[in-house]
Amino acid sequence: MPIVSVIEAVRDTIRSEMKQNPSVFILGEDIGARGGVFLATDGFVELFGPERVIDTPLAESSICGIAIGSAVNGMRPIAEIQFADFVWPAVNQIVGEASKIRYGTYGKKICPMTIRIPYGGGVRGGLYHSQSIEVIFSHTPGLKVVAPATAYDASGLLRSAIRDDDPVIFLEHKKTYRLVKGEVPSDDYTIPLGKAEIKREGEDLTVITYGLMLHYVLQSAVECEKLGISVEVVDLRTLRPIDRETIVKSVSKTGRALIVQEDTAAVSISSEVSAIISEECFFDLDAPIMRLTPLEIPPMPFSPIQESEYLPSKQKITSAVSKLSSI
Amino acid sequence: MTNELNKSRLKKMFRTMLISRALDERVWILNRQGKAAIAASAQGHEASQVACIEALDPSLDHFLIYYRQFTVTLALGTTPEEQLRTFLAKDGEIMSGARQFPLHGSHPRVDLFSFSNVVGTQLPQAVGVALADKMRDSNAVTVVFFGDGAASQGDCHEAMNFASIHSLPVIFFCENNGYAISVPLSKQMAVENISSRAAGYGMPGVLVDGTDIFDVFEATSEAANRARRGEGPTLIESTVERLLPHTTDDDHSKYRRKDDIEGLSRMDPLPITAEKLVSINVLSKSDIQMMEKEAKLIVDDATEKIGNEPYPGVETMLLHSDLEF
Secondary structure, eight states: OOEEEHHHHHHHHHHHHHHHOTTEEEEETTOSTTOOTTOTTTTHHHHHOTTTEEEOOSOHHHHHHHHHHHHHTTOEEEEEOSSGGGOGGGHIIIIIIGGGHHHHTTTSOOOOOEEEEEEOOSSSOGGGSSOOOHHHHHTSTTOEEEOOOSHHHHHHHHHHHHHOSSOEEEEEETTHHHHOEEEOOSSOOOOOTTOOEEEEOOSSEEEEEOTTHHHHHHHHHHHHHHTTOOEEEEEOOEEESOOHHHHHHHHHHHSOEEEEOSSOSTTSHHHHHHHHHHHHHGGGOSSOOEEEOOOSSSSOOSSHHHHHHHSOOHHHHHHHHHHHHTO | OOSOOOHHHHHHHHHHHHHHHHHHHHHHHHHHTTSSSOOOOOTTOHHHHHHHHHTSOTTTOEEEOOSSOHHHHHHTTOOHHHHHHHHHTOTTOTTTSSOSSTTOEEOSSSOEEEOOSSTTTHHHHHHHHHHHHHHTTOOOOEEEEEETTGGGSHHHHHHHHHHHHTTOOEEEEEEEOSEETTEEHHHHOSSSOGGGGHHHHTSOEEEEETTOHHHHHHHHHHHHHHHHTTOOOEEEEEEOOOOSOSSTTOOGGGTSOHHHHHGGGGGOHHHHHHHHHHHTTSOOHHHHHHHHHHHHHHHHHHHHHHHTOOOOOGGGTTTTSTTOO
């Protein structure tokens, strides 16, 4: 199997879906001749033409509004929001409109669109190129939210997202784009939305995470093993609908849960995971649920020292795991 | 559609206006009786709406509407019974299963899409509908209705800009009644006419008298022909008066002058249209009286039939949601 980076997996998957299905097209800022600022659509305009690779004006609300209209009228648009930090003007169209189309028309209309959003920090992005924006979408009935961490997952989940009949928010962590590489089969595989995966089996403690943090958690788990702590790692992969079953099964087995996320803690994915564990694993817990998240300040400082202080790291995770396992 | 408004078409249009008015009056009564939760009246907009739809093809074209459009929905072929059911939120409500406000959702027989109460969101969506048509070489036109209030939204600007860049087959049909709930046009924009903005997007902007069915029909026909020829979008501004407050929950005496309100009936499109049709011998005064009676009867029958129907029960609440399966 070829080894590819996350960005290559994303690019290959969009290309193959566009080749297979003439209803799939892409729109967004600088996605044409520039190939996208991260090169996710590099070479696409030459391959598919400007009719299916639409460079839009700098106007996020209408990028999503136009995607909605085309989806309702039979197409399968993939909209790219250049950086997650720029999605806010489009939230009205996504949360207010797209999420309610199937329910609000009693199933007569559907909105099969994918919105790809590069998100996350650790790339010297400062306050406006580092944000995690998953919570507002994960709170919204009618949306699906996907946040893969590996190249294999990115490809299989993106294929499922494009083929799904409902709006899917597809979050790509910017730092994983070139840093993370892995085997990706060249066949047409899909990974079902809504399914977490155990990325490492363990006995003493469960760490639940997603996105870039998965890789820091996996590195930490190797260290913890040397310290005599066996860590099980749950990669959520999909944030809505969240996979309660996998979380509950793992935490019931280990009796200890640490949730690691790059987003701030208040009313976040970690809050939801924590609530699920409290509701369903209370009598199996040997220690309180623990969360490792950044401090509650706007994400995230441009200063390299402050940025790395802000983010969870392998060392911080190892230290949290040690603390939790000793309770 | 031909460009000829013959006698039978004119009669049909006037009949639709009368039924629309009778229904509109009825839902306000039902609201005061505590039976209809809310209504936004189309009274004053009837001529504009019926003439616009008459210039289009309901079997082919797409219609993204907003909340003040009794006459548009009737002209497109929804029945008075279906409409009343949307206001009373009864079981079998055809647009949204009584999940949404009246006339919101979509229709199984025409491509009528009316979605949000966030004003102006339908404009970029309409542009997306038209983009899909262009990609598939369809000959359909997408018409998006909005009021002067929506013209202030950023989505309005973004939609017009994109549609014009890509020469999309869209008609932006603005019903300018001079008020965004209580805020008059002078506080909404520093220009006199919304249609003048079209120049800034590189498309034609047309100003029509929304009480004149001939004027509206001609402008819409021309815009539709232009769109079908692949020449791009048109902005039509149709000036109308809102004869009643914004909705059944509003009181326009708080923000409109007394003499202004008293003078509104001079802009009522029903007597204006009736007079025109009598003067060109399409209808006689007795025809009109008969048609008014018929409209009232239709609405009476529908009211009686629907009044005792049940509301949708909890058993359908999860249908078409993520919890359905």
